[in-house]
Structure formats: structure tokens, C-alpha cells
Amino acid sequence: xxxxxxxxxxxxxxxxxxxxxxxxxxxxxxxxxLSNNDGCVIxxxxxxxxxxxxxxxxxxxxxxxxxxxxxxVFSSNxxxxxxxxxxxxxxxxxxxxxxxxxxVDEAVxxxxxxxxxxxxxxxxxxxxxxxxKGVGIPVSLGVAGTKTLAKMASKYAKRYPxxxxxxxxxxxxxxxxxxxxxxxxxxxxxxxxxxxxxxYHGIRTAWDFVCxxxxxxxxxxxxxxxxxxxxxxxxxxxxxDDLPYxxxxxxxxxxxxxxxxxxxxxxxxxxxxxxxxxxxxxxxxTCCGQVTVFAYTSRFRTDVPGNMVHQQVRMPVPTQDTAEIxxxxxxxxxxxxxxxxxxxxxxxxxxxxxxxxxxxxxxxxDKLDRGRRRALIRxxxxxxxxxxxxxxxxxxxxxxxxxxxxxxxxxxxxxxxxDEVLVVKV
Numbered sequence: 203x204x205x206x207x208x209x210x211x212x213x214x215x216x217x218x219x220x221x222x223x224x225x226x227x228x229x230x231x232x233x234x235x236l237s238n239n240d241g242c243v244i245x246x247x248x249x250x251x252x253x254x255x256x257x258x259x260x261x262x263x264x265x266x267x268x269x270x271x272x273x274x275v276f277s278s279n280x281x282x283x284x285x286x287x288x289x290x291x292x293x294x295x296x297x298x299x300x301x302x303x304x305x306v307d308e309a310v311x312x313x314x315x316x317x318x319x320x321x322x323x324x325x326x327x328x329x330x331x332x333x334x335k336g337v338g339i340p341v342s343l344g345v346a347g348t349k350t351l352a353k354m355a356s357k358y359a360k361r362y363p364x365x366x367x368x369x370x371x372x373x374x375x376x377x378x379x380x381x382x383x384x385x386x387x388x389x390x391x392x393x394x395x396x397x398x399x400x401x402y403h404g405i406r407t408a409w410d411f412v413c414x415x416x417x418x419x420x421x422x423x424x425x426x427x428x429x430x431x432x433x434x435x436x437x438x439x440x441x442x443d444d445l446p447y448x449x450x451x452x453x454x455x456x457x458x459x460x461x462x463x464x465x466x467x468x469x470x471x472x473x474x475x476x477x478x479x480x481x482x483x484x485x486x487x488t489c490c491g492q493v494t495v496f497a498y499t500s501r502f503r504t505d506v507p508g509n510m511v512h513q514q515v516r517m518p519v520p521t522q523d524t525a526e527i528x529x530x531x532x533x534x535x536x537x538x539x540x541x542x543x544x545x546x547x548x549x550x551x552x553x554x555x556x557x558x559x560x561x562x563x564x565x566x567x568d569k570l571d572r573g574r575r576r577a578l579i580r581x582x583x584x585x586x587x588x589x590x591x592x593x594x595x596x597x598x599x600x601x602x603x604x605x606x607x608x609x610x611x612x613x614x615x616x617x618x619x620x621d622e623v624l625v626v627k628v
Contacts, residue, residue: 206438207345209311209326210352211294211333213287214340214360216307217245220286221276223338224616224624232273236261239456240277240610277612281591285617289337297329310349319372326368346371349440350433353390354380354408377436381409391430391440396423408434453478454496454550461500461545468497468546469532470600475551476531477592477599480524483553484583489520489562491555493527495534500547509546511538520555520562523575524582527553528596590618 213219217235222228232253235245243250243259253271255264261275268275287306295301300312313322326343333341344355351371358380359369371377387397389408399422405411411419412434419431432439453475462468472495483490497511513534521527531551564572585594592599614622 205314205347207313207316207322207347208349208352208438209298209313209322209329209343209345210349210356211290211309211311211329212342212344212353212356212360213290213307214342215245215247216287216339217276217278217283218247218250219339220283221274221279221613222247223286224613225274228274232271233276234264234268234273235276235278236611237278239458241456244278275611277610279613279615281615281618282613284591286337286339289617290333290339290341293333293336294329297325310352313345319370322372323368323370326370327366330367341367343368344371345369346377347436348433348438350390350430351377351380351436354384354388357384357388374436378409381412381434382407384408386411389430389434391426391433396427399423450552450554450556451479451482451490452550452552453482454548456548457546461547462549463543463545465539468549469535470598471549472497472531472535472551473528473596473598473600475549476528476553477524477596479551479553480522480527481583483522483527483556484579487559488556489522489559490527490553491517491520491557492553493517493530493534494552494554495531495550496552497535497538497546497549499544503545506545507543509544511535511546511549513537519565519568519570519572520557522559523572523579525596526570526575528598532598 218233221233221235230249231247232249232255233247234243234250234255236242237244240261242261243255243257243264246255246257250273253267253273255267255273267273283306290307291301291303291309294309294311298311298313302310302312304310313325316322316325322345326345330341330343333339342356342359344352344357344359345368346352346355355369355371359365359367362369371380384407386392386400386405386408387394389411392400400411403422405414412431414431416428416431419427429440455471455475457471462471476493476495479490492514494514495511496513499506499508499510515530515534517526517530582594586592614624616622616624
């Protein structure tokens with residue numbers, strides 16, 4: 203293939219696949235993974251999809267289907283999923299001089315100049331086999347001249363077993379055929395709002411979209427829409443760094459039972475949410491200028507007093523520093539430390555007003571030595587990467603035991619906890 207060539211690797215039903223690695227008896231059987239507090243379905247095997255279980259479905263609504271068809275149910279086990287993701291990405295790094303990790307289950311490989319279509323097809327199948335054998339996670343690989351087309355190809359690779367996990371879009375004929383069969387709402391970079399606008403104009407497939415003029419696309423959807431349109435035309439113009447980062451990050455949780463009635467436990471929970479937001483900011487390379495804290499009691503209980511906390515604070519300098527964000531969140535929460543007994547059913551932290559780390563406007567009168575703080579953060583992140591999540595943490599986070607999620611179906615942390623490693627009987 204001439205010009206730029208990209209491969210996009212997508213782990214199939216990733217959370218479900220992680221559970222199946224250590225439960226081979228569940229292969230070809232329906233499996234679902236639930237969200238925090240076992241509230242909603244966040245991952246489904248193909249067999250579960252065939253039963254009509256939808257993504258985001260509240261678990262109580264599908265209990266009858268689960269019981270009737272013997273669906274295996276797991277609570278989310280992010281320690282396990284994160285470690286399995288690291289193993290997949292580690293193996294992928296051996297196949298390309300540049301690997302860009304896009305999400306926990308997706309990565310883009312630069313395959314430019316490595317060979318013709320036949321070589322890349324064989325090379326791709328070797329990648330798929332290596333990941334399947336080395337980690338046990340089935341993956342799909344799409345190869346094309348742009349990242350958007352590669353993402354499309356990966357979906358075809360997942361959809362049709364005859365591709366053996368690898369789909370190439372390497373000719374104009376294949377590109378047109380792929381576009382004609384691909385729903386416009388499934389195109390990488392086209393969100394729900396843009397999809398509605400396109401469908402309003404009678405655009406149902408990716409082919410319908412590329413048949414419109416560039417001027418029309420620019421008028422209706424600005425530069426971002428034009429980039430997607432050009433990528434579908436076969437012109438590589440989106441760097442992974444150009445993909446939009448999240449405009450805000452929210453970490454929240456509903457608490458089991460009647461909720462949290464002790465104020466210090468609520469503070470501990472908010473500190474943990476703020477810490478997770480800071481970690482996610484560092485992962486996507488951004489800093490936040492605003493922090494919002496919220497907490498509220500159940501709206502459905504009339505037998506106890508109700509209360510709502512919603513407080514916003516501006517950071518003096520946009521930051522991704524865990525200690526700074528935790529401190530700001532707790533200060534905001536304490537502004538609402540009312541006397542009295544309240545059962546808080548849900549709480550959370552939102553960080554927003556995000557900007558790239560390299561474009562932060564500093565303050566001449568800033569009292570913090572941010573160079574030293576960045577060095578400290580890097581050291582703590584490295585310790586936690588090697589020794590486990592929150593091996594070193596801010597003291598305000600506490601132990602988290604008093605507000606832990608309800609996780610009735612959680613699997614063992616096979617790869618990150620020595621007390622829970624796989625036991626083999628011979």
C-alpha cells in the first residue's frame with residue numbers, strides 16, 4: 203500500500219473477554235458485565251446481544267432474561283481490565299515503531315511503508331493470533347489509509363468471521379463498497395447530534411455523506427466535519443492528538459442502602475472521586491480550570507429531610523495535580539456542611555473548563571512550585587503503576603470501605619493481587 207497506512211486494533215467485547223480469559227467455560231455462552239453498584243449493563247457478549255439485552259439496560263429489567271437463559275453476570279472489575287489492557291498494548295508495541303493508545307481497548311498502529319496489501323494482511327493476522335494466544339483477548343484489526351477508514355475496517359473485521367480478524371480497505375472499489383454499507387452514525391467522529399443533523403438531510407450512510415460537497419459539509423459542520431469527510435475520502439488529515447478530548451470528566455456514584463449519613467465518609471468519597479478525575483486528566487494530557495462538587499439525598503424518600511449540594515470552584519491555575527484538585531473539591535463540599543442528619547444517596551465530582559497541558563496560562567503570583575509538583579506526581583504515578591492502584595495516595599481518600607459499591611458478582615483480580623491468583627488443581 204502506498205502513502206500513509208494505519209492499523210486500528212479493537213478488542214472484541216473487552217470487559218466480557220477479560221472475564222472469559224479466566225473462565226473458559228463461559229466461551230460461547232451469554233455473559234454481561236455491570237456498572238458500579240451493579241446498576242446497568244455496560245458490556246455484553248454476542249450471545250447476550252442475541253438475547254435482546256441492550257447496552258445501558260438497568261439490571262433489574264433483565265433479571266428475568268438472565269435467569270431464564272443462564273446468563274453469567276459479573277460486577278465491573280477495573281483492576282483486572284486495566285491490567286489486561288496493559289498486556290495487550292505491550293504486545294502491540296512490538297509490531298510498529300509508533301503505537302498510539304486511544305482507549306482502554308483500542309490502539310492505532312502506524313504501518314506506513316511496511317509492505318503491500320498481501321504482506322499487511324498476513325502481518326495483521328499474526329498480530330491477531332499473537333494477542334489471542336498471549337493474552338487471551340480476541341481482537342479485530344482494520345487497515346486503511348486513514349484512521350477513520352481503519353476504524354471502519356475494524357468493525358467489518360469484527361462483524362464477518364471470514365476476514366479472520368483482519369480487514370483491509372486498500373482500493374477505491376473496497377472503500378466505496380465499505381462506505382455504502384456503513385451507517386453514518388457509526389462513523390468515527392460523528393456524534394449523536396451530528397448524526398441527527400445528517401439524517402435530517404437524508405444522509406443515512408457514510409457514502410451519502412461523502413457524496414456531499416466539501417463546501418456544504420463545512421457550512422453545516424465546520425472544520426471537524428470536514429476532517430471526517432476528507433478521511434472518508436481517503437485523505438489522512440487527523441492526527442490522534444487532534445481527536446477531541448473530553449470537555450469534562452465526571453466521577454460519581456450512587457451509594458447502597460439508604461446512602462451516606464456521616465459527613466466525614468461523604469468527604470472521603472468526594473476525595474476519591476476528585477483523585478480519579480485528576481488521574482484521568484493526566485491520562486488524556488489536559489488540565490482543568492473548574493471543579494464542581496455535587497451530592498444529594500434521595501428524591502423519592504419523603505420520610506426524611508432532603509438536601510442538595512452543588513458547588514463550583516475556579517482553580518487559580520489550570521491543573522491536573524491530584525492533591526490540588528482533592529483540596530479544592532473538599533473545600534467546595536465543606537461550604538455546605540449543614541447541621542442535621544441527611545442520607546446522601548449520590549455524590550460526584552466534575553472537572554471541566556479543560557485545556558491541553560502544554561497550553562496552560564500560568565499566574566505570575568502562583569504560590570506553588572509547579573515544577574516540583576509535576577515531578578512528585580510523575581513519581582507517585584510510576585509507583586502506583588508498578589505496585590497497584592492507589593498504593594500511594596492522598597490521605598483524605600481514606601480506605602473507601604464505608605461507601606464501597608455493591609458488587610455481588612465481582613470476579614477475582616487474577617493478575618494484580620497475589621491473594622486472588624488463578625488456582626489450578628491437578
